[in-house]
Amino acid sequence: MKSTFQLRYWNHINGWLLVLPAVFMIGLFTHYPIGANIFHSLFSMGTVTRPEVFTGLENYRYLMDDDIFWKVLKNNLVYSMCTVPASISIALGMALLINRNIKGRSLVRMSFFTPTVLPMIAVANIWLFFYTPEYGLFDQVFAFFGGDSHNWLGNPNSALYCLIVMVIWKEAGFFMVFYLAALQQLSPELKEAGLVEGSGGWYYFRRVTFPLLMPTTLFVMVNAVINSFKLVDHLIIMTKGGPDNASSLLLYYIYENAFSFWDTSYAATLTVVLVFILAIITIIQFTVVEKRIHYR
Amino acid sequence: MSIISLKNIYKSWGDTEVLKNINFECEDGELLVLLGPSGCGKSTTLRLIAGLEIPTSGIVEIGGKDVSDLPPVKRHISMVFQNYALFPHLNVAENIIFGLKARKIPKKEQKKRLENAADLLGLTDFLDRKPSQLSGGQRQRVALGRSIVAQVSVCLMDEPLSNLDAKLRQEMRQEIRSLQQRLKMTMVYVTHDQVEAMTIADRIILINGGVIEQHGTPEELYNYPATAFTGSFIGNPPMNILTPDTQLLQACPSILLPSVDFTAPYLLGIRPEDIEISSDSGMECLVELTEYLGADTLIVCKVEKHSITLTVKGRVAVSAGDQLRINWKVEKIHLFDAANGQRIEHLKGATP
Numbered sequence: 001m002k003s004t005f006q007l008r009y010w011n012h013i014n015g016w017l018l019v020l021p022a023v024f025m026i027g028l029f030t031h032y033p034i035g036a037n038i039f040h041s042l043f044s045m046g047t048v049t050r051p052e053v054f055t056g057l058e059n060y061r062y063l064m065d066d067d068i069f070w071k072v073l074k075n076n077l078v079y080s081m082c083t084v085p086a087s088i089s090i091a092l093g094m095a096l097l098i099n100r101n102i103k104g105r106s107l108v109r110m111s112f113f114t115p116t117v118l119p120m121i122a123v124a125n126i127w128l129f130f131y132t133p134e135y136g137l138f139d140q141v142f143a144f145f146g147g148d149s150h151n152w153l154g155n156p157n158s159a160l161y162c163l164i165v166m167v168i169w170k171e172a173g174f175f176m177v178f179y180l181a182a183l184q185q186l187s188p189e190l191k192e193a194g195l196v197e198g199s200g201g202w203y204y205f206r207r208v209t210f211p212l213l214m215p216t217t218l219f220v221m222v223n224a225v226i227n228s229f230k231l232v233d234h235l236i237i238m239t240k241g242g243p244d245n246a247s248s249l250l251l252y253y254i255y256e257n258a259f260s261f262w263d264t265s266y267a268a269t270l271t272v273v274l275v276f277i278l279a280i281i282t283i284i285q286f287t288v289v290e291k292r293i294h295y296r
Numbered sequence: 297m298s299i300i301s302l303k304n305i306y307k308s309w310g311d312t313e314v315l316k317n318i319n320f321e322c323e324d325g326e327l328l329v330l331l332g333p334s335g336c337g338k339s340t341t342l343r344l345i346a347g348l349e350i351p352t353s354g355i356v357e358i359g360g361k362d363v364s365d366l367p368p369v370k371r372h373i374s375m376v377f378q379n380y381a382l383f384p385h386l387n388v389a390e391n392i393i394f395g396l397k398a399r400k401i402p403k404k405e406q407k408k409r410l411e412n413a414a415d416l417l418g419l420t421d422f423l424d425r426k427p428s429q430l431s432g433g434q435r436q437r438v439a440l441g442r443s444i445v446a447q448v449s450v451c452l453m454d455e456p457l458s459n460l461d462a463k464l465r466q467e468m469r470q471e472i473r474s475l476q477q478r479l480k481m482t483m484v485y486v487t488h489d490q491v492e493a494m495t496i497a498d499r500i501i502l503i504n505g506g507v508i509e510q511h512g513t514p515e516e517l518y519n520y521p522a523t524a525f526t527g528s529f530i531g532n533p534p535m536n537i538l539t540p541d542t543q544l545l546q547a548c549p550s551i552l553l554p555s556v557d558f559t560a561p562y563l564l565g566i567r568p569e570d571i572e573i574s575s576d577s578g579m580e581c582l583v584e585l586t587e588y589l590g591a592d593t594l595i596v597c598k599v600e601k602h603s604i605t606l607t608v609k610g611r612v613a614v615s616a617g618d619q620l621r622i623n624w625k626v627e628k629i630h631l632f633d634a635a636n637g638q639r640i641e642h643l644k645g646a647t648p
Contacts, residue, residue: 192348193381197395197442198369207394211385 034275041268052265059269069270071245072253075160079249080228082164083171088220090168091175092213096205099183109180116174124237127166128153131238153239156246163234163247171227175220182216183209214293218285225281229274250274299324299449299482300345305354307340314340316506318354322499324449327476327483331493332503333529339454341503342486346452347371358450374443375452379459380435382427389414389423392441409445416475417441433464440472444479451476453485457492469496490530494518502526522639524632527565533594536571536604538564539634543600548579552624554631554642561634568594570628571606573614578623583614597622 041059046052063069094112098105115123130137131152139149152162186209194204232252235241241248241256248256251274258267298321305318314337322328330338343349344356347368356364363371374395382391389410396406414420417437427435436456443451456472457465473496476483487493493500494514502509502517502525509529510522521527527535538544540558556562581597581604588594592607597620606622614620631642 187379187381189377189379189381190383192346192368193375193377193383193442195348196346196368196373196375197398197446199394199398200369203398207386207398208383212383 037268037271037275040265041272043265045263045265059266062266063269063273068245068248068253072241072248072250075246075248076229076250078160079164079167080225082161083167083228084221084224086164087168087171087175087224088217090172091220092179092217094172094176095179095183096209099180112176113173115170115172116177118170120170120231120233121237123166123170124234127162127234128238131162153247154243156243159239159243159247163238166234167228167231171224175224178216178220179213182213186212218289218293221289222282222285225285226278229278250277298322299359300328300484301357302341302344303355303357305341305344305356306352307337307344307349308352314506315344315351318503318506318508320501320508320511322482322484324482325480326498327473327485327496329493329497329500330484330486330503331490331500331529332488332509334488336503337506338486338488338503342452342454342484345371345450345484346373346375371450372448373450373452374446374448376436376439376443376454376456378455380427380439382435382438384427387424387426388419388430388438388441391427391438392419392445395442395446406445409447410441413441413444416444432460433468436460436468440475444475449482451481451483453483455486455488457487458489465492472496491532494530502529504529520639521565521630524563524565524637527630527632531567533568533605533607535565535567535630537632538566538602538604540564544602547581547599549577552579552626552629554626554629556631556640556642562640563632563634563637565630565632566604566624566628568605568607571604571622571624573606573608573612574621574623576621578621581620581622583616583618583620585616586612586614595620 042054042056043052044055044058098109098112102108118126133139133149133151133154136152138152139147142148142150150158153159190208191204194208199207229249230251232249232255235247235249235252239247241252245253250270254267254270254274257263257270300322302318302320305315306313307315318337318341330341332338340349344351345358347356347363347366351364354364355362358371358373368375383394386394392413393406393410396409401409410423411420414423417440419434419437419441422430422434427438430438439456453472457468460468469492472483472485475481485496494517497514499511499513500517501511504525510517510526512520512522517526517530521530521535524537528537540548540553540562545553545558553564579599581599583595583597584603585596586593588611589607592609593612594605594607595612595614596603596605598604604622627643629642631640632638633640
């Protein structure tokens with residue numbers, strides 16, 4: 001009896017020792033920062049002369065009344081709602097296109113993938129030129145057809161959508177790679193069985209291909225949503241959130257508060273909100289959507 | 297009436313010609329087996345009938361109609377694939393009626409055909425399961441079910457049993473045969489296993505290197521092999537194919553040999569089960585190896601550099617190194633032309 005007890009005991013110690021490095025890393029870089037952040041959000045902003053004091057939920061009260069926060073949050077929702085479905089469907093379309101035997105397949109594949117390889121900063125600079133009034137690509141094309149000049153990024157009505165278009169262009173190629181990998185895992189026999197059974201392109205796609213790609217779609221979707229909240233590099237180059245915060249996103253607003261205005265407590269408060277939103281989305285994706293997915 | 301007919305079919309992949317002048321017909325309600333070693337073109341032939349491949353030249357007819365340019369859907373065929381090709385995310389019922397839904401058959405009719413097929417295949421209790429929750433044999437049945445509900449005249453099967461273990465394979469083989477006869481299906485069945493082919497087929501087409509070696513009933517292929525290849529491919533253990541050289545002709549009493557002029561190149565074929573051990577007559581040889589198989593014993597012996605295999609009933613008291621006399625009836629000898637492997641009749645009045 002004693003020996004079995006000891007064995008169980010050692011098993012536990014062994015197990016804990018094995019996960020210890022991972023626990024340490026995740027604790028240090030994920031759990032501790034979240035906790036510290038929540039703690040920090042309960043204090044007022046400290047300066048050299050006035051040390052920070054505990055203010056409870058004061059920061060959150062301020063947040064509720066902050067018009068810019070609501071505007072930025074709305075921007076971010078529009079941004080996510082546009083970029084996520086669009087980049088996923090374009091990725092799927094491109095993957096389906098180049099999964100077939102077409103001429104110049106590797107060239108097409110490469111050109112679809114190139115935007116992904118470029119750093120966001122470079123992409124933002126390229127698109128900055130595209131959007132430049134008068135001599136940018138878009139205005140030149142419009143001018144050719146007799147259109148007027150537009151200040152694409154300077155107009156509050158179009159600035160956010162200009163960013164959305166660019167991000168879709170950048171992200172779709174990356175997601176395409178995952179879809180392409182998943183498509184190549186599908187047995188050609190299934191496709192042939194589909195052909196014999198009389199299911200044409202769309203029916204087969206709807207009943208077989210798409211459901212079998214669902215695990216990939218979930219993975220891509222989670223990544224796309226997270227990216228839509230965390231990728232703000234292009235804002236710094238292109239609009240700096242302007243004009244009048246028309247193109248600002250939540251994370252960029254946090255960055256501004258923390259490193260431009262040095263209001264770290266308010267930035268911490270905003271961060272808590274961001275983490276909360278992301279947690280909710282992830283939980284929904286992994287519970288509701290997961291149930292409807294077939295895993296092999 | 298022939299329901300499938302292939303006329304002058306050629307098929308190449310780039311420079312490699314995989315099928316050369318394939319011509320055959322398959323009768324209504326017949327089970328036709330395409331048999332041959334790996335890479336001989338039998339699966340390609342089946343895929344040509346299905347419309348999954350397009351012949352380089354030649355005509356495929358199904359039901360008297362030229363279908364060479366039609367896609368698989370319009371050929372009124374069903375197909376069972378080697379790995380069953382079941383849709384992993386759909387349950388058994390959905391898998392079976394997948395094609396009916398695609399073809400927009402009325403719901404009531406779908407249900408009727410599904411119940412009928414499930415009943416026939418003993419799948420009624422498994423309709424809600426996913427393919428991953430089924431055994432190999434059950435998956436095979438689902439694939440068959442898909443074929444049955446289609447209610448088409450021709451069913452194509454591509455090595456349907458190759459993923460099953462030996463015992464299950466035999467069961468499924470008998471089941472497929474009885475289904476085919478009960479439902480009067482026309483079936484084209486691809487296999488590389490000659491035992492499977494012999495037991496299941498009405499007719500066999502033996503293919504080798506992209507050409508048809510022989511087309512006939514299992515009895516014809518066994519008793520009258522048209523080529524030396526057919527002789528050696530059909531039957532287990534395979535037929536002995538001997539090249540008669542001077543040493544063999546000296547060692548072998550002339551009564552055992554067909555009366556032909558052996559200065560021309562011939563091949564002699566003799567089945568292991570047609571050879572018997574004799575005490576006083578026949579050819580002297582040296583036992584090299586014996587294998588006891590229960591019902592019979594397999595003996596491999598040597599005459600000069602020729603190796604001859606024979607099977608005898610039950611257990612025999614011979615072992616490696618023993619001297620043995622073997623004997624056979626001369627009419628059991630199959631004579632082939634060494635140049636092209638074609639059969640030559642050496643007995644008067646014998647007809648295949």
